[in-house]
Amino acid sequence: MMGASSCQVWSLQAQWLALLVAVSFTIPATVLGCYTSIFSFGDSLTDTGNLRFISSSQRPDCLRPPYGSTYFHRPTGRCSDGRLILDFIAETLHLPLVKPYLGIKNGDVKDWNTQQGVNFAVAGATALDGVFFEEKGFDVEEAAYYSLRVQLDWFKEFLPSLCNSSSSCKKVLGNALFIVGEIGGNDYGYPLSQPMSLEELKTYVPQVVSAITSAISELINLGAVTLMIPGNLPLGCNPSLLTGIAVKDKDEYDKSGCLKWLNTFFDYHNKMLQTELNNLQLLYPHTKIIYADYFNAVLQLNHSPEQFGFGKNVVEVCCGGGGPYNYNESAVCSYSGAVSCDDPSKYVSWDGLHLTEAAYRWISKGLLDGTYTIPGLTTSCTSQFVTSGDFSSNYAMK
Numbered sequence: 201m202m203g204a205s206s207c208q209v210w211s212l213q214a215q216w217l218a219l220l221v222a223v224s225f226t227i228p229a230t231v232l233g234c235y236t237s238i239f240s241f242g243d244s245l246t247d248t249g250n251l252r253f254i255s256s257s258q259r260p261d262c263l264r265p266p267y268g269s270t271y272f273h274r275p276t277g278r279c280s281d282g283r284l285i286l287d288f289i290a291e292t293l294h295l296p297l298v299k300p301y302l303g304i305k306n307g308d309v310k311d312w313n314t315q316q317g318v319n320f321a322v323a324g325a326t327a328l329d330g331v332f333f334e335e336k337g338f339d340v341e342e343a344a345y346y347s348l349r350v351q352l353d354w355f356k357e358f359l360p361s362l363c364n365s366s367s368s369c370k371k372v373l374g375n376a377l378f379i380v381g382e383i384g385g386n387d388y389g390y391p392l393s394q395p396m397s398l399e400e401l402k403t404y405v406p407q408v409v410s411a412i413t414s415a416i417s418e419l420i421n422l423g424a425v426t427l428m429i430p431g432n433l434p435l436g437c438n439p440s441l442l443t444g445i446a447v448k449d450k451d452e453y454d455k456s457g458c459l460k461w462l463n464t465f466f467d468y469h470n471k472m473l474q475t476e477l478n479n480l481q482l483l484y485p486h487t488k489i490i491y492a493d494y495f496n497a498v499l500q501l502n503h504s505p506e507q508f509g510f511g512k513n514v515v516e517v518c519c520g521g522g523g524p525y526n527y528n529e530s531a532v533c534s535y536s537g538a539v540s541c542d543d544p545s546k547y548v549s550w551d552g553l554h555l556t557e558a559a560y561r562w563i564s565k566g567l568l569d570g571t572y573t574i575p576g577l578t579t580s581c582t583s584q585f586v587t588s589g590d591f592s593s594n595y596a597m598k
């Protein structure tokens with residue numbers, strides 16, 4: 201176990217190390233060992249298997265082959281051919297892959313210990329509660345009932361098995377990395393399923409962002425100190441949306457074939473999220489709130505795919521059933537009529553909605569070396585250890 205002293209060494213040599221990190225990608229283990237566990241929340245970008253314990257099957261179905269074919273060699277509930285960003289972060293931090301909460305609860309995960317962290321993310325989850333969409337007249341899928349609020353309730357339910365005293369909770373939560381998101385992408389899927397103007401779509405953003413920030417406040421009040429909050433992906437490059445919202449005017453697309461107005465919209469969401477995160481950081485100076493810029497990390501892959509080893513046609517789907525983007529609603533990945541490409545590592549999009557392990561690997565690299573985290577994820581280690589008890593905890597102690 202890494203003590204606070206190794207973090208102080210990091211603090212003194214931070215500038216020198218930052219230089220080293222920029223040149224090579226070898227981050228010293230002593231630096232990354234600073235987090236003792238990971239707790240995560242979100243949707244299919246982060247779900248490592250909670251989906252398996254939820255009754256309804258989804259389209260595409262991440263529980264069926266060829267999901268998992270590249271790395272786990274079986275479907276695990278991860279919506280990709282292999283590891284997700286969360287897996288790469290855990291590996292780099294020398295922590296075990298983060299186990300799904302429902303797997304632990306159902307006794308499927310044996311010998312769980314606090315070091316293994318817990319993942320509360322559910323594929324399809326929204327930031328806002330399902331009832332919000334129901335009231336607006338949308339046909340709500342079951343997954344919307346595993347909103348961020350529900351995931352937080354699970355976390356609170358689980359807390360007594362993590363720690364039993366104020367001091368032990370402070371230690372476990374204070375030394376953990378909390379990853380809250382990406383979440384919110386699915387919230388916009390409901391309004392986007394109908395014809396809607398950009399201005400109308402924008403009216404949803406304050407509510408979605410507020411659901412995320414109140415979850416963060418709550419986690420901080422429970423004892424979280426270091427939180428990484430990813431923004432939305434540039435879904436204007438997402439083949440399923442590109443297929444659904446195809447327009448004739450070529451000027452509406454950028455040079456990579458992404459829909460410009462959609463990316464403008466998701467950038468708008470991210471800007472508002474960042475503004476609110478800055479406010480939270482001022483409100484809670486003892487914490488480290490890190491924004492993870494998934495948007496620009498993915499946009500970089502879409503704009504220069506060949507530079508990163510991907511094929512030229514970056515909006516083409518690896519596992520799909522035909523059509524201009526190889527994304528076909530009637531033959532989505534894991535259903536009949538869809539086949540996987542031979543080499544998923546040449547594709548950014550795995551199934552039209554989710555990315556390949558290869559793309560997630562590149563994004564993780566950009567997060568961990570600080571290119572796409574504000575402030576940098578690794579440098580946050582220095583002030584992250586909780587040693588003195590100067591914050592109040594409001595959870596019930598037994």
Ligand SMILES: *[C@@H]1O[C@H](CO)[C@@H](O)[C@H](O)[C@H]1NC(C)=O
Nearest residue numbers: 359360361362363364368598
């Ligand atoms: C907390 O106490 C409960 C009940 O005594 C016990 O089951 C649980 O294992 C304890 N948790 C920890 C982390 O010690």
Ligand SMILES: *[C@@H]1O[C@H](CO)[C@@H](O)[C@H](O)[C@H]1NC(C)=O
Nearest residue numbers: 521522523528530531536537
């Ligand atoms: C989409 O899938 C259906 C069902 O497999 C198939 O009949 C159709 O031809 C496919 N469309 C394209 C454009 O390939």
